[in-house]
Amino acid sequence: MQLTITPENPLEWLALRANLAPIPLLHAQIMPVLAKAVLEAADRGVFDAVKTGPKTLDELVTVLHLNQKALGELMGLLTAMGYFTFRNNRFALTRMARRFAVSSDPLSVHGMMVFNNRVMWDWLAHLGTYLETGRGIHYHDTLSPEQWRYYQEAMVAASSTEAREFGRRVPVPKSARTMLDIGGSHGQHSVALCQKLPGLTSVILDLPPAIEQAAPLLARQGMGERVRHQPGNALTDDFGEAQYDIVLLSSLAHHFTPEQNQLVASKVARALRPGGVFIVNEFIRPETGSKPELVGSSTDLFYGLTSTAGNYSIEEIQEWQRIAGLKPHKTVWYRTMPGRAMVTALR
Numbered sequence: 502m503q504l505t506i507t508p509e510n511p512l513e514w515l516a517l518r519a520n521l522a523p524i525p526l527l528h529a530q531i532m533p534v535l536a537k538a539v540l541e542a543a544d545r546g547v548f549d550a551v552k553t554g555p556k557t558l559d560e561l562v563t564v565l566h567l568n569q570k571a572l573g574e575l576m577g578l579l580t581a582m583g584y585f586t587f588r589n590n591r592f593a594l595t596r597m598a599r600r601f602a603v604s605s606d607p608l609s610v611h612g613m614m615v616f617n618n619r620v621m622w623d624w625l626a627h628l629g630t631y632l633e634t635g636r637g638i639h640y641h642d643t644l645s646p647e648q649w650r651y652y653q654e655a656m657v658a659a660s661s662t663e664a665r666e667f668g669r670r671v672p673v674p675k676s677a678r679t680m681l682d683i684g685g686s687h688g689q690h691s692v693a694l695c696q697k698l699p700g701l702t703s704v705i706l707d708l709p710p711a712i713e714q715a716a717p718l719l720a721r722q723g724m725g726e727r728v729r730h731q732p733g734n735a736l737t738d739d740f741g742e743a744q745y746d747i748v749l750l751s752s753l754a755h756h757f758t759p760e761q762n763q764l765v766a767s768k769v770a771r772a773l774r775p776g777g778v779f780i781v782n783e784f785i786r787p788e789t790g791s792k793p794e795l796v797g798s799s800t801d802l803f804y805g806l807t808s809t810a811g812n813y814s815i816e817e818i819q820e821w822q823r824i825a826g827l828k829p830h831k832t833v834w835y836r837t838m839p840g841r842a843m844v845t846a847l848r
């Protein structure tokens with residue numbers, strides 16, 4: 502899967518080939534507006550307002566208390582982007598928008614859109630400073646309780662589709678009974694595996710302010726004591742010895758430096774039982790100059806900006822696992838998300 506600028510006819514193909522299309526204008530002027538329009542629409546309840554059935558612009562103006570001209574422009578853009586159709590003077594949600602943009606669908610990314618609109622958007626203004634200093638903003642140290650809530654809801658939204666594929670495809674022993682989910686937040690990955698393996702229980706280790714906000718999100722899953730939170734810090738806590746059949750580090754390695762990841766991998770190796778599996782679930786950094794992959798490259802820059810860290814290559818992740826005394830095992834690439842993989846190793 503790729504995010505691309507695609508010609509729609511042979512003449513456009515020729516224009517692109519002949520370098521006649523000003524691509525940076527699309528990146529610099531069009532794409533930021535597309536992104537912000539989707540975020541603001543989600544945050545203002547535009548998608549939810551159409552959930553019960555097609556609406557005219559006038560009806561939307563009344564329900565949403567927004568300016569008619571401005572909302573008309575937004576709806577025009579969202580229709581062009583494939584979120585709505587417009588027939589008989591009414592806007593209707595497309596299948597894609599109904600599943601992923603309306604807040605109530607189990608696969609919705611609405612929580613991520615609200616977080617990005619209310620919290621993340623302002624971080625982007627720091628990119629210039631990051632480029633000068635190499636120092637990211639380290640948001641885990643400064644979020645307010647309300648921002649922690651948006652963050653944890655965003656993580657649910659970001660991983661709902663992925664957790665299903667993870668549960669189906671991650672190579673784990675069927676006999677596994679104990680799991681440690683480091684930085685596991687909402688617990689969707691643990692829940693997916695516990696639903697698949699009836700004998701499995703999981704402990705989610707996360708920072709105390711994260712757990713405060715993630716607890717109700719985990720409770721919603723109805724797993725009771727089989728998936729429980731444990732407040733702590735992956736960098737300073739001991740994980741114990743030969744306790745777990747599965748250890749998962751999902752979307753946390755990108756917040757840590759290589760040295761911190763090596764430290765975590767060593768503690769994980771000690772905490773695994775013989776035959777146990779360590780899964781690093783991550784966006785993978787494409788090598789500069791290799792086949793273009795926008796998700797891996799843009800998240801790499803983004804995690805640099807946010808945590809002074811970034812994405813890692815498969816080889817780098819396997820090197821932490823190897824130095825920790827583990828044997829690199831299968832790497833499984835996601836089919837539902839480009840640039841993302843489960844990199845596994847065995848004790």
Ligand SMILES: C[S@@+](CC[C@H](N)C(=O)[O-])C[C@H]1O[C@@H](n2cnc3c(N)ncnc32)[C@H](O)[C@@H]1O
Nearest residue numbers: 656660684685686707708711734735736751752
């Ligand atoms: C990007 S989220 C990933 C959540 C989840 N694992 C997933 O894949 O959807 C990173 C999580 O790691 C937690 N975290 C950050 N630093 C941590 C640390 N030092 N120890 C434990 N958890 C940490 C955050 O609170 C957050 O819940």
